[in-house]
Amino acid sequence: MALTAIEVYKHLPKSNCGKCGVPTCLAFAMKLVQKQASLDQCPEVTEETKQALEGSAAPPMATVTIGAGDRAVQIGGETVLFRHEETFHHPCALAVRLSSSLPPAQLAAGIERVEGCRYDRVGMLLGVDLLALEDAGDGSLAEAAQMAAERSSLPLVLMSTDPQAMGAALEHCGAGRPLLYGATAANLDAMVALAKQWDCPLALCATDLHELVALSERAGQAGYGKLLLDSGAKSLSQLLNDQTIIRRAALNKKFKPFGFPTVAVCAAEDPAAQMLEAITAVAKYAGVVIVDPLPDEYLLPIVTARLNVYSDPQKPIQVEAGMHEVGEPTPESPVLVTTNFSLTYYLVEGDVMASKVPAHVLAVDTEGTSVLTAWAAGNFSAESIAEAMNKFALAEKVAHRALVLPGGVAVLKGKLEELSGWEVVVGPRESSGIPLFFRQRGWVPR
Amino acid sequence: MELAIPVEQWSGAVGTVTLGATAEQGGTRRRTLTLGGESTLPFLRLEGAIPNPPALAMEVLDASPEKWPEPLRAPFGNVLDDPAAWAVKCVEEFGADAIVLRLVSADPQGQDASPEQCAETVRRVLQAVSVPLIIWGCGDNDKDNLVMPACSQAAAGERCLLGTAVQENYKTITACALADGHLVISEAPLDISIQKQVNILLTEQGLPLDRIVMYQVTGALGYGVEYAYSILERTRLAALTGDKMLSMPMLSVVGSEAWKAKESWLDEPKWGALERRGILWEAATAALFLHAGSHLLVMWHPEALRLVRAMLTALQPA
Ligand code: B12
Ligand code: SF4
Numbered sequence: 027m028a029l030t031a032i033e034v035y036k037h038l039p040k041s042n043c044g045k046c047g048v049p050t051c052l053a054f055a056m057k058l059v060q061k062q063a064s065l066d067q068c069p070e071v072t073e074e075t076k077q078a079l080e081g082s083a084a085p086p087m088a089t090v091t092i093g094a095g096d097r098a099v100q101i102g103g104e105t106v107l108f109r110h111e112e113t114f115h116h117p118c119a120l121a122v123r124l125s126s127s128l129p130p131a132q133l134a135a136g137i138e139r140v141e142g143c144r145y146d147r148v149g150m151l152l153g154v155d156l157l158a159l160e161d162a163g164d165g166s167l168a169e170a171a172q173m174a175a176e177r178s179s180l181p182l183v184l185m186s187t188d189p190q191a192m193g194a195a196l197e198h199c200g201a202g203r204p205l206l207y208g209a210t211a212a213n214l215d216a217m218v219a220l221a222k223q224w225d226c227p228l229a230l231c232a233t234d235l236h237e238l239v240a241l242s243e244r245a246g247q248a249g250y251g252k253l254l255l256d257s258g259a260k261s262l263s264q265l266l267n268d269q270t271i272i273r274r275a276a277l278n279k280k281f282k283p284f285g286f287p288t289v290a291v292c293a294a295e296d297p298a299a300q301m302l303e304a305i306t307a308v309a310k311y312a313g314v315v316i317v318d319p320l321p322d323e324y325l326l327p328i329v330t331a332r333l334n335v336y337s338d339p340q341k342p343i344q345v346e347a348g349m350h351e352v353g354e355p356t357p358e359s360p361v362l363v364t365t366n367f368s369l370t371y372y373l374v375e376g377d378v379m380a381s382k383v384p385a386h387v388l389a390v391d392t393e394g395t396s397v398l399t400a401w402a403a404g405n406f407s408a409e410s411i412a413e414a415m416n417k418f419a420l421a422e423k424v425a426h427r428a429l430v431l432p433g434g435v436a437v438l439k440g441k442l443e444e445l446s447g448w449e450v451v452v453g454p455r456e457s458s459g460i461p462l463f464f465r466q467r468g469w470v471p472r
Numbered sequence: 473m474e475l476a477i478p479v480e481q482w483s484g485a486v487g488t489v490t491l492g493a494t495a496e497q498g499g500t501r502r503r504t505l506t507l508g509g510e511s512t513l514p515f516l517r518l519e520g521a522i523p524n525p526p527a528l529a530m531e532v533l534d535a536s537p538e539k540w541p542e543p544l545r546a547p548f549g550n551v552l553d554d555p556a557a558w559a560v561k562c563v564e565e566f567g568a569d570a571i572v573l574r575l576v577s578a579d580p581q582g583q584d585a586s587p588e589q590c591a592e593t594v595r596r597v598l599q600a601v602s603v604p605l606i607i608w609g610c611g612d613n614d615k616d617n618l619v620m621p622a623c624s625q626a627a628a629g630e631r632c633l634l635g636t637a638v639q640e641n642y643k644t645i646t647a648c649a650l651a652d653g654h655l656v657i658s659e660a661p662l663d664i665s666i667q668k669q670v671n672i673l674l675t676e677q678g679l680p681l682d683r684i685v686m687y688q689v690t691g692a693l694g695y696g697v698e699y700a701y702s703i704l705e706r707t708r709l710a711a712l713t714g715d716k717m718l719s720m721p722m723l724s725v726v727g728s729e730a731w732k733a734k735e736s737w738l739d740e741p742k743w744g745a746l747e748r749r750g751i752l753w754e755a756a757t758a759a760l761f762l763h764a765g766s767h768l769l770v771m772w773h774p775e776a777l778r779l780v781r782a783m784l785t786a787l788q789p790a
Contacts, residue, residue, distance in 0.1 A: 108702070108705050108706075108709070109698075110705060110706055145742065147694070239474075261790050262786035263517070263786065264789075264790070266516070267517055270513075270516055271477055271518070274478035274480075275475065275478050278478055281476075282473070294786075298755065299779070299783070301756065302755060302756070302780075302782075302783045303786075305759045305760065305763075306759065306783075309759075310763060321744050321745065322744030322745075323743060323744030323745050323752055324744070324752060325744075326735060326743055326744065326749075327735075327752050327756035330735075330756075331693060331756060331759075333694070334694065334697050334698040335698065335760075339699075339702055369695065402661075456732075458738075
């Protein structure tokens with residue numbers, strides 16, 4: 027994908043004049059590919075070379091921003107087909123769509139609901155990123171957009187193929203840089219003009235892949251590059267195949283017309299089928315996934331799947347190692363030990379909170395691995411726990427000398443008691459057992 | 473610009489494995505189940521064949537699951553303490569392609585059932601249903617080495633899938649499979665090199681590739697599924713690029729993982745309707761495994777199975 031130093035070198039003047047600050051053009055080329063220098067540091071480079079190099083250094087898939095301000099989302103910019111090859115960079119944006127023709131009270135309630143679709147999970151708030159308004163074709167889009175702009179902080183998606191309705195809606199919400207969905211073969215020129223006028227991302231809505239190429243080229247010729255792609259897949263099978271073709275063509279073949287993130291509109295009637303459609307789109311390359319206002323039990327798996335698929339396979343999400351306070355613990359409060367893998371830590375924290383018993387939680391640095399993984403790998407051992415107890419001065423924080431160990435590593439009890447001099451109490455295997463465990467030990471809410 | 477469909481030229485393919493033996497083949501199954509055989513990525517129709525769609529098995533425990541939450545118990549009525557009746561319901565009512573009989577009763581920490589008791593359960597389940605059977609030990613290596621030979625013999629000739637062979641304990645189970653005409657689940661802890669190693673150990677003992685199904689320990693949606701997801705994808709790619717020792721079909725355990733997740737059972741109104749949550753969590757977990765390349769899913773809830781079956785249909789080309 028990125029050019030090698032030799033390829034860059036071929037484009038340079040090869041005069042080794044040194045004006046760029048390094049002695050040779052080859053050395054400069056090396057700095058360029060390592061992104062330690064920029065091309066304008068070489069005064070000798072021609073305009074043509076500049077274009078050639080910048081063109082081929084351009085990422086194979088554009089990164090596109092939807093919305094403005096704090097809650098704007100970036101999508102696209104992906105560089106691989108499989109997450110293990112590197113990571114997926116920009117989690118796809120989840121949009122919930124409401125019809126513009128809903129009666130005002132219902133629309134207001136719908137907006138409020140979408141706005142509130144946020145789920146607390148392992149220390150992160152997951153939720154819906156975009157509010158989509160679907161034009162019912164009855165002249166209601168502008169008013170709906172006005173209400174949405176007033177009542178919601180989420181970036182919008184305006185779903186209409188009518189440039190006039192789109193233009194009217196943009197008068198109310200254009201400053202928020204909504205996603206315009208979208209341009210078809212029939213309305214492309216007018217839609218591109220609107221997108222340019224309001225500086226908004228524009229989705230190209232084709233009926234198949236070949237038409238999508240044509241639309242993308244037309245938009246390109248019109249000088250617009252903030253694009254998203256929708257191939258108009260009619261079935262789940264086609265969605266998966268189209269998405270794969272687009273991603274492969276962009277990344278492996280540098281096929282410019284497909285160098286943009288995609289949109290998948292999920293429309294299965296059965297809500298569970300729509301959830302599985304959305305999860306398919308999340309796993310298989312969509313940049314924006316649009317769903318109906320599904321109940322929470324359907325949205326939660328979708329946002330969790332997105333979190334998982336887009337997590338960095340090289341480094342697990344971690345919390346800071348050390349002593350954490352849950353509630354307002356006193357020196358008499360219980361002390362629990364766990365790992366610094368954020369999934370593990372937050373499950374424990376959540377269950378301690380649920381018990382309403384304030385407590386101290388010692389997170390041992392296990393390089394972000396779970397209790398059993400860390401135990402199997404040797405970095406959640408009696409030694410490492412005892413060391414962390416010293417390092418984070420447990421003895422100074424609490425008046426008692428009892429430490430609660432995860433049930434899964436009960437085998438560490440003896441050795442840890444020996445090393446630390448503390449009483450080690452084996453807790454339940456699953457942290458969900460903590461509230462009951464506390465009650466059984468007579469540790470009660472304050 | 474013309475769009476050239478970007479196809480990959482794969483040099484390998486996933487191997488096929490057939491579970492179950494009919495009367496002509498020396499067993500008593502009325503249906504067999506063939507897994508694998510793809511020469512392309514999951515559900516991708518650009519460059520290769522997908523001769524066999526992924527299959528959905530249902531799991532039957534040989535000890536009544538006392539801790540199951542109500543939404544999971546409900547569809548089973550009163551069969552949860554009778555493995556044979558439970559299996560019949562899974563096949564006839566819920567459409568399971570195969571039954572996984574999990575011998576939890578053998579666990580020395582629990583009921584500590586004898587090998588003979590387990591073998592008797594195997595016989596009863598085989599008699600009750602006509603689909604292929606997957607016999608899964610209790611996970612205690614020493615006990616499984618006593619239980620598996622008895623169960624294997626009780627099912628001789630049926631071409632059952634026996635689980636599981638792990639790096640530290642594979643010899644007994646492989647010997648059973650060779651002696652009684654069965655297949656083996658080769659298990660590894662989310663580690664592709666260990667998986668390959670276990671496969672090699674099994675083949676060195678004389679088990680052919682078409683009698684091995686791979687199983688990488690799984691995690692549920694939200695609880696480590698991403699690790700399994702990438703391991704499955706990498707394994708599929710290894711098969712397609714010609715690595716024979718990683719070319720066997722893959723199995724994923726879905727039900728037990730998904731229902732462990734808090735989202736499946738915790739009374740938390742912010743997460744939506746509790747009666748549906750576990751079902752959806754299970755179906756969502758299954759969907760990810762399918763997209764990563766799994767061939768055989770072990771499910772718990774019949775409604776989750778139905779949803780996943782519908783997704784598989786939608787993934788067939790029109
Ligand atoms: C994902 C995973 C991995 C990931 C790592 C993920 C990570 N960031 O930790 C990867 C692929 C890297 C991995 C690697 C390995 N893994 Co691993 N892995 C898993 C898996 C599938 C899920 C782990 C997980 O995330 N669990 C979720 C977290 C939240 O669980 P947890 O930390 O245990 O926390 C729970 C409880 O312990 C408890 N709890 C936690 N803290 C506390 C505190 C108190 C006070 C209390 C009361 C309770 C409590 O509550 C939590 C919620 O219930 C499990 C199998 C499984 N399905 O569980 C195997 C598993 C843990 N891995 C295992 C092994 C062997 C390994 C490897 C050694 C394999 C290998 N040779 O490569 C390596 C070691 C890694 C290394 N060298 O660094 C084994 C451990 C076996 C054992 N019991 O000894 C397991 C059990 C799989 C198996 N059955 O073989 N693994
Ligand atoms: S300034 Fe340009 S021409 Fe001179 S050495 Fe550097 S790269 Fe070469």
